[in-house]
Amino acid sequence: METKTTPAAGPLAGLKVVEMGQLIAGPFAAKTLADFGADVVKIEPPGAGDPLRSWRLLKNGTSVWWQVQSRNKRSVALDLKNAEAQEIVRKLAAEADVLIENFRPGALEGWNLDPQQLVEMNPRLVVLRISGYGQTGPYRDRPGFGVVGEAMGGLRHLTAEPGRVPVRVGVSIGDTLASLHGVIGILMALHERQRSGQGQIIDVALYEAVFNCMESLLPEYSAFGAVRGPAGSALPGIAPTNAYPCSDGGYALVAGNGDSIYKRLMAAIGREDLGNDPELANNAGRVKRVAEIDAAIGAWTKSRTVDEVLEVLDAASVPAGRIYTVADIAADPHYAARGMLQQIRLEDGDTLTVPGIVPKLSRTPGGQHRNAPRLGQDSEAVMRELGLTGEQIAGLKSRGVIKGEQ
Incomplete structure (x- = not known):
């Protein structure tokens, strides 16, 4: 307009x-x-x-x-x-x-x-x-x-x-x-x-x-001497949140770090064993085993396109999205609807x-x-x-x- x-x-x-x-x-x-x-x-x-x-x-x-x-x-x-x-x-x-x-x-x-x-x-x-x-x-x-x-x-x-x-x-x-x-x-x-x-x-x-x-950067150093380092696409200390490769060469961003969201995510990818594991019921336990969780999610996304991944996760009410280029932005109906x-x-x-x-x-x-x-x-x-x-x-x-x- x-x-x-x-x-x-x-x-x-x-x-x-x-x-x-x-x-x-x-x-x-x-x-x-x-x-x-x-x-x-x-x-x-x-x-x-x-x-x-x-x-x-x-x-x-x-x-x-x-x-x-x-x-x-x-x-x-x-x-x-x-x-x-x-x-x-x-x-x-x-x-x-x-x-x-x-x-x-x-x-x-x-x-x-x-x-x-x-x-x-x-x-x-x-x-x-x-x-x-x-x-x-x-x-x-x-x-x-x-x-x-x-x-x-x-x-x-x-x-x-x-x-x-x-x-x-x-x-x-x-x-x-x-x-x-x-x-x-x-x-x-x-x-x-x-x-x-x-x-x-x-x-x-x-x-x-x-x-x-910079969020908790300074108080974490003050209290624990912790120097937060780069974590790539992951969200350090909060799991699972990462970018996962898909079969079409794209990546799906998946944020399954809430306790109930995590269980829905694991059910959606067919890993109820991880979803029902009492050690993974809260964030602290998931952070300790984040490599295992990321591997399970990545194995599931690698056999699907970004669109297929997002369709499944949207249906399960799991926060997820694609990595937009400006071409994606210009063609997106939500951007247009919001003016x-x-x-x-x-x-x-x-x-x-x-x-x-x-x-x-x-x-x-x-x-x-x-x-x-x-x-x-x-x-x-x-x-x-x-x-x-x-x-x-x-x-x-x-x-x-x-x-x-x-």
């Missing part, structure tokens, strides 16, 4: 956001706010703009990723090394509810845009700062990308087959986790602002966002399928009301909103302070 361009709506309608980030962490946070109605003014450098515009696969010279990451935003091209451009940012911040940035600590201060001073100028301003290591501490000045944060946060050590090199998750999960933690921080700060009338600065470090999702495969129309008239809006709110859902902007598409409109005259805008353009559309 084609997405129509409609006025911004949603639970964050009326919220003014200035986005000064680039690539993933800051822009993903701003995208999430924009999806739910916030007016996001994205500041980009003149010239090439946000580097994400040219990342990965391009269509008509622009990344299709850009169409997702910058939907619902407005673009203003500003040369932040210029004092006049810095003054424009201060004017925007003076009227904003939220400012988001993900530069290395000290970058904003180097542009005479110290967030603490911006908050003093606009006491209601909420500032989100995302960086590799945070705004304080001995590592604060190190360059920190998502992959480094994932490694320091403990995730990369776990993403491997035992004895093999740890691998990347496959997407920039560290950046995205930091973004989502940032959005949570923004919403909490806005909620608190309703009582105090005061904004504040939110400090999110990539490695801490990853570390916050997760949205169609947008690009400027060249072609349609593009993009991810739908998450989370789903029953009364005030988010949506896409505007395609990702061209570089500087909204520079002049935003300047007029700040009260600048046409003559002043023309002067800023002639001096290279701002860039409008060519």
Whole structure:
């Protein structure tokens, strides 16, 4: 279904956001706010703009990723090394509810845009700062990308087959986790602002966002000296949960780790002997004999296709699934029924399928009301909103302070 361009709506309608980030962490946070109605003014450098515009696969010279990451935003091209451009940012911040940035600590201060001073100028301003290591501490000045944060946060050590090199998750999960933690921080700060009338600065470090999702990693080390290692496709300490090979070359993910689920699984694969074994009635006993259980399940799946395995396990109410490629996602009826495969129309008239809006709110859902902007598409409109005259805008353009559309 084609997405129509409609006025911004949603639970964050009326919220003014200035986005000064680039690539993933800051822009993903701003995208999430924009999806739910916030007016996001994205500041980009003149010239090439946000580097994400040219990342990965391009269509008509622009990344299709850009169409997702910058939907619902407005673009203003500003040369932040210029004092006049810095003054424009201060004017925007003076009227904003939220400012988001993900530069290395000290970058904003180097542009005479110290967030603490911006908050003093606009006491209601909420500032989100995302960086590799945070705004304080001995590592604060190190360059920190998502992959480094994932490694320091403990995730990369776990993403491997035992004895093999740890691998990347496959997407920039560290950046995205930091973004989502940032959005949570923004919403909490806005909620608190309703009582105090005061904004504040939110400090999110990539490695801490990853570390916050590491479950029992640290307390297990603290209590037992246990260093959790990579477990491949298995779920360590919980059995049975694994990926099992099938006759068509695919894998079936089977999660039979609940006590009653385990008994249904064993009945479904014809191994009631294991299902009724009192030593395997609980997780602790199953973990001790996980190799035996995995071998029994694997022997059963190897003689069946993925579809055949899932049909049997679905009928037995055992959680199971296939490993989806993006082609599987695009063809899946559940994705479509949930509105997760949205169609947008690009400027060249072609349609593009993009991810739908998450989370789903029953009364005030988010949506896409505007395609990702061209570089500087909204520079002049935003300047007029700040009260600048046409003559002043023309002067800023002639001096290279701002860039409008060519």
